[in-house]
Amino acid sequence: MKKILAVISSAVLALVLVGGGYIAGQKNQLSSITSALPRETIENTDEKHERPDDKKVLPPVGAPDVVQPERNIIEKNSATAIQEGWTEVKNINPIMPGDEKMEVTLSTSAEKDTDGEFLWDDGNQWVLEVNDGKGNYYTLLNKYVQLGKVDVMAGADENGECVITAVISTGSGLVVEKYTYNGSAFEGQTVYNSGVLNVMGSTF
Numbered sequence: 001m002k003k004i005l006a007v008i009s010s011a012v013l014a015l016v017l018v019g020g021g022y023i024a025g026q027k028n029q030l031s032s033i034t035s036a037l038p039r040e041t042i043e044n045t046d047e048k049h050e051r052p053d054d055k056k057v058l059p060p061v062g063a064p065d066v067v068q069p070e071r072n073i074i075e076k077n078s079a080t081a082i083q084e085g086w087t088e089v090k091n092i093n094p095i096m097p098g099d100e101k102m103e104v105t106l107s108t109s110a111e112k113d114t115d116g117e118f119l120w121d122d123g124n125q126w127v128l129e130v131n132d133g134k135g136n137y138y139t140l141l142n143k144y145v146q147l148g149k150v151d152v153m154a155g156a157d158e159n160g161e162c163v164i165t166a167v168i169s170t171g172s173g174l175v176v177e178k179y180t181y182n183g184s185a186f187e188g189q190t191v192y193n194s195g196v197l198n199v200m201g202s203t204f
Contacts, residue, residue, distance in 0.1 A: 074179070074186040076136040081127050082107045087118070092154045094133075097162035097181050103131040104154045104164060126150045128166050130186070138186050140164060140179045147171045151204070162186075169204035173197045 086107045094101035109125040110118050128141035128150065141150065148170030157163050162181035167174065176192040 070189065072188040074138050074140060074188055076132070076138055076185070078135060078137070080131075080137045081129060081139040081142050083109070085111075086125075086127070087112055089150075090152055092152075095154050095156060095162055097156060097160060101133055102162055102181075103133065104152065105129050105131065106150060106152045108150075120149075122147060124149075126168075128152055128164070130162075130164070140186060140188060141166050141168075141177065143168065145170060149204070167204070169202065171199050173199070174204070 082105065086109055088105060088107050090104075090106040092104040094103050096102070105128075107127050107129070108118075110120050112118055123144055123146040125144050126141060126149075127139065130138040130140060132138070143150075145168060148168065151167040151169070152164065153167075154162070154164045157180075161183075164179040164186075166177045166179070168177070173194040173196055174192070175190060175194070177188060178191045179186045179188045181187075
């Protein structure tokens, strides 16, 4: 009986040793195959097992870019663009950006009648100009406006800089121009343009 048990024990031990050697061989073979794969293939394989939370969020395709309005630098001139005989529409005197005093004048080529009413033509020339009181003029707007007019608003922003806004309204649309004084010149930009419209009514 003892001999039979010894034989069985020896057989079981042999099977365990053979099975362990087989498993170890398979692991070594798999390790060799993985090492031989290109790194990119391994990384791609790993990515398939990533959790959804681990994936990077990509920006949406075709997202519109933010377009900044183009700025136009308006330097000072030694002569006014307002011609003799033109009519003053509005005078804002003075506004004070920093230590400077500036006079804003809106003028037009349209004349007034004896009652002080404008004699508007189908179109008129308009000039929006700033006088710094030192013999220098900044011509912000010099434009022929067909079947329309120009309105102006001037003041100082939170930094004390001079800001002037011109609204050009016609029977075909509306344009808003903004002019900001930077200490030596005005920076002009179109902040709104309605494009061509068939205007049915307006309070301008």
